[in-house]
Amino acid sequence: MQPSRDISRLIEIMAALRNPNGGCPWDLEQDFASISNYTIEEAYEVADAIERKDFSDLREELGDLLLQPVYHAQMASEQGLFDIGDVVYAITEKLIRRHPHVFGEDAARNAGGAKAKWDEVKADERARKAAKKQAATSLLDDVPQVLPALARAEKLSRRAASVQFDWPDWHDTLAKVREELDEVTSAAQTNDKAKVQEELGDLLFAAANLARKLGIEPEAALRDANAKFTRRFRYVEARAAADGVALADAGLERLDGYWNEIRARDRSGGV
Missing domain, CATH: 1.10.287.1080 (MazG-like)
Structure with a gap:
């Protein structure tokens, strides 16, 4: 088995890992629930690489993320539910359906118009799903519970x-x-x-x-705030170390003084 740029090789490798005859014992023990946390984690690692503008890392993390749908599709195929081809068909059909201004006759002159078309089609999809279930539904039903x-x-x-x-x-x-x-x-x-x-x-x-x-986006805003706090606290740690003071012994007044230094530097645009 050799690496390849063709996604079919990834599918072959995943099938081999899940093969009861000679496959990987760890992979054979997994199911949809046990893998779901990895799927979420890999998405976050992609976002982190983008945030850091580390495009070499991004390439690797996108590969890790790509493995996840292949993994889930392999397990589904083993149970006769669907395979990776069904997954690809579903997303291509959805993209075509949600972009009538690109693949159909409807026109959207700008990004705002395109977004309106997207929302309109999604609303229609939710209505059709509710009708299919023949049950009362809520606008909020398809907002994922697992989101942060x-x-x-x-x-x-x-x-x-x-x-x-x-x-x-x-x-x-x-x-x-x-x-x-x-x-x-x-x-x-x-x-x-x-x-x-x-x-x-x-x-x-x-x-x-x-x-x-x-x-x-509140998640992005809080992520930026976390990064800012981390950077400023590291400055506080460095200043305390330079003064030969243990953080636990420095006291709030001294630590707050260090903190105000980095805040002032940030406001002035200093480095």
């Missing part, structure tokens, strides 16, 4: 906004954030952890909604 909570909050509020269940503008949404913050303050004074958790959840949901109203 902040990203899911943004998608839930976006879906609700599609039927005008939304604040008129970001000013009203910001007022809601302030209202939820006040409720967190009140709950914190009761020492009722369950209530505090509930109100904090409401505050985070309102913040995600505000981000959407401002055209910001």
Whole structure:
């Protein structure tokens, strides 16, 4: 078995790994549930490589991610459910159907028009799925449960906004954030952890909604904030080490002083 640029080789390798006669014992033990976390993890690693602009790493991570649908399709094929060809057919059919302005006669003059067409087709797909199930359905049914909570909050509020269940503008949404913050303050004074958790959840949901109203992806915003905090805290650690002070012994006043140094440097555009 030799590596190849042809995806059929990847499919062959996956089949060999899952072959009961001579396959990999670990791969043979896996099922859809045990692999699902790896699928999510690989997607995050792709995003991380993009964030770092490490395109050599991105190539490798995209390969790891590509393995996941091949892996799932192999297991499905073994059970007679579907194979990788069915997966490819489904996505190509969906892309053609969702882009009538490209592959059909409908016209979309700009990106906004194309997005409107996409949303229109998706809404029709949800309606057809509901009819097929012959059961009551919700606009929120196909927002994945496994999304990071902040990203899911943004998608839930976006879906609700599609039927005008939304604040008129970001000013009203910001007022809601302030209202939820006040409720967190009140709950914190009761020492009722369950209530505090509930109100904090409401505050985070309102913040995600505000981000959407401002055209910001909350998950991306928080990821950037995490990166900024990490960079600044490393500066604090370096300053403490340069002064010969252990972090645990430095005290809040000294550490806050280091923190304010890097904040001031950031504001001034220094390095």
